[in-house]
Amino acid sequence: MPVDMELHVVASLLRRGRTLDQLSTGLTLLGVLFGLLQLLLITPTAPFLILSAWLIILGLWQKYWALRVAFDADLFTLMARDADALSDRTQALDQALQNLDLQPANRAGRPWTERQRGGLKLLRKQAVLLVAQVLPPLAVILASPWLPLAG
Incomplete structure (x- = not known):
């Protein structure tokens, strides 16, 4: 697969x-809403406050990875536009990232296959955090005693 097409595919992912x-x-x-309702309207119970805190903390952590993934998506899109000058653009990108303290000097000049694996690894981290955020509320819903009465 040509390098420019790989860059487009990774950017799309x-x-x-x-x-x-x-x-x-x-x-x-x-x-946040569930936690506030627990604190303001209902007598707070530890399990539900912990669930609220879990949702909030994992959501903020996931937001960090989402920002990194979005940044990489933009960079891959930018680099895929002119694959003929990829070597020159790669050097310019590495220099810009180093000037902004976003990349250490020893990481410059990496092949694009390694960069693609790194970007997709960030996306997997983001997805894992989302799954970790979804599972506890789903477990609470499925384990709720009122569920058999609902249907």
């Missing part, structure tokens, strides 16, 4: 991180 981030943002806001 990394852009899917936005969807993961939107779902996580909704769950984080749900955690």
